[in-house]
Amino acid sequence: MNQQDVKITIIDRDGETHSIAAPTDMAMNLMEVVRSYELAPEGTIGVCGGMVMCASCQCYVLSDTNLPEMTDDEEAMLSEAFYVKENSRLGCQIPITPETEGLEVELAPES
Amino acid sequence: MITTDILIIGAGPTGLFTVFEAGLLKLKCHLIDALPQPGGQCSEIYPKKPIYDIPAYPEILAGDLTAKLLEQCKQFEPGFTLGERADTIEKQEDGSFIVTTNKGTKHKAPVVAIASGLGSFEPRKPLINNITDFEEKGVDYMIKEPEVYRNKKVVIAGGGDSALDWCIFLSDIASEVTLIHRRNEFRGHLDSVEKVQELKNAGKINLITPAEVIGIVGDEKVNAVVVKQAQHNEKEIEIECDHFVPLFGLSPKLGPIANWGLEIEKNAIKVNNALDYQTNIPGIFAIGDGNTYPGKLKLILCGFHEATLMCQAAFQIINPGKKNVLKYTTVTGIDGFDGTRKEAPKAVVKAID
Numbered sequence: 001m002n003q004q005d006v007k008i009t010i011i012d013r014d015g016e017t018h019s020i021a022a023p024t025d026m027a028m029n030l031m032e033v034v035r036s037y038e039l040a041p042e043g044t045i046g047v048c049g050g051m052v053m054c055a056s057c058q059c060y061v062l063s064d065t066n067l068p069e070m071t072d073d074e075e076a077m078l079s080e081a082f083y084v085k086e087n088s089r090l091g092c093q094i095p096i097t098p099e100t101e102g103l104e105v106e107l108a109p110e111s
Numbered sequence: 112m113i114t115t116d117i118l119i120i121g122a123g124p125t126g127l128f129t130v131f132e133a134g135l136l137k138l139k140c141h142l143i144d145a146l147p148q149p150g151g152q153c154s155e156i157y158p159k160k161p162i163y164d165i166p167a168y169p170e171i172l173a174g175d176l177t178a179k180l181l182e183q184c185k186q187f188e189p190g191f192t193l194g195e196r197a198d199t200i201e202k203q204e205d206g207s208f209i210v211t212t213n214k215g216t217k218h219k220a221p222v223v224a225i226a227s228g229l230g231s232f233e234p235r236k237p238l239i240n241n242i243t244d245f246e247e248k249g250v251d252y253m254i255k256e257p258e259v260y261r262n263k264k265v266v267i268a269g270g271g272d273s274a275l276d277w278c279i280f281l282s283d284i285a286s287e288v289t290l291i292h293r294r295n296e297f298r299g300h301l302d303s304v305e306k307v308q309e310l311k312n313a314g315k316i317n318l319i320t321p322a323e324v325i326g327i328v329g330d331e332k333v334n335a336v337v338v339k340q341a342q343h344n345e346k347e348i349e350i351e352c353d354h355f356v357p358l359f360g361l362s363p364k365l366g367p368i369a370n371w372g373l374e375i376e377k378n379a380i381k382v383n384n385a386l387d388y389q390t391n392i393p394g395i396f397a398i399g400d401g402n403t404y405p406g407k408l409k410l411i412l413c414g415f416h417e418a419t420l421m422c423q424a425a426f427q428i429i430n431p432g433k434k435n436v437l438k439y440t441t442v443t444g445i446d447g448f449d450g451t452r453k454e455a456p457k458a459v460v461k462a463i464d
Contacts, residue, residue, distance in 0.1 A: 043229050043378035076298035082238050
């Protein structure tokens with residue numbers, strides 16, 4: 001684990017828990033981390049490439065990690081998504097930073 | 112039966128540029144796309160977003176890129192089968208293929224180029240347990256023929272541009288239009304939002320927000336929808352209607368192509384990137400975002416390159432053994448199938464006194 005890495009926990013769509021090291025110095029977001037570790041099949045996550053236009057990277061935040069506020073775009077997209085819960089966020093809108101150390105999320109079902 | 116030289120599955124940027132490159136080799140193309148318009152993702156998902164990595168375009172909107180590609184390939188007269196999904200492929204004895212769409216349209220070509228990106232776009236269906244029972248019986252995920260709704264009661268659900276635009280359009284056609292959205296804010300072009308506000312004030316559209324359709328009532332067809340209003344948690348109301356149109360966007364699915372006998376890896380089609388982007392089935396190529404090979408990058412510009420090399424291989428399949436040399440458009444110009452000719456202006460030779 002590099003010094004720039006943070007530890008995050010991702011529960012995939014099959015319920016399997018992955019504890020992974022995510023780099024904070026690569027301008028990555030959570031959706032990209034899921035893709036780079038191939039925790040969801042290609043084509044089922046990050047479909048729009050991170051433009052807040054598809055909600056395929058929806059996840060449920062399980063830890064009380066301090067995350068950036070939702071933008072209007074994210075809120076609007078989630079209002080049209082399915083399986084939305086109180087703790088839903090879009091992975092593409094969660095940048096990996098030192099503050100995300102210990103983040104724990106579960107991927108929402110594919111829709 | 113539609114016949115052509117190269118049958119292209121997918122009318123996104125890679126498919127459209129294929130028409131141009133094939134045209135330079137005097138090969139005709141026909142494109143099939145599940146969406147009602149060409150451009151693929153660029154037109155459907157992000158037409159107003161800028162792209163910064165198209166060579167020579169410091170910035171171009173995705174919708175404008177589609178328009179430019181259509182303009183560039185226009186003289187090669189591509190055929191289009193739009194709003195239909197390529198479903199089956201059958202190899203013929205003469206080596207050609209017949210591709211049939213979900214609507215039964217048949218296409219025959221010696222070469223098939225799959226440029227299907229992430230797959231064909233299918234509407235996202237809301238999680239209402241009996242919704243599939245009412246498909247084509249009042250539930251429509253896409254509006255194809257607005258006249259169907261004349262003098263009918265229509266409920267539209269969704270909060271994006273398509274929900275807003277169709278509400279506005281149908282307010283003149285349907286006897287009653289109700290728009291239901293989970294929150295008070297809509298995400299659409301400002302003028303669409305303002306127009307809906309206007310129509311609501313004029314009593315031409317019923318607006319129910321924040322609310323959600325949670326059930327469908329009817330025997331043979333839709334008679335009403337059950338709506339749950341967020342601020343009255345217990346309260347459910349029924350709204351009488353002939354049509355329920357949920358517009359929650361589209362999501363791409365690889366779909367029937369998965370059953371064509373092609374080698375698939377990570378939801379993409381494996382190709383020979385050392386040579387010509389051919390798949391494991393000779394005569395079928397895969398180019399653009401829908402293929403995979405070591406080092407693959409899903410970029411429009413990579414799709415353009417793959418299309419160009421693929422056309423050279425297609426030429427050899429269609430014209431076996433024929434000699435072919437690379438021609439530069441600057442030198443030879445472009446002869447369109449429509450009789451037009453583009454060429455560099457001749458230099459003027461004039462003496463200087």
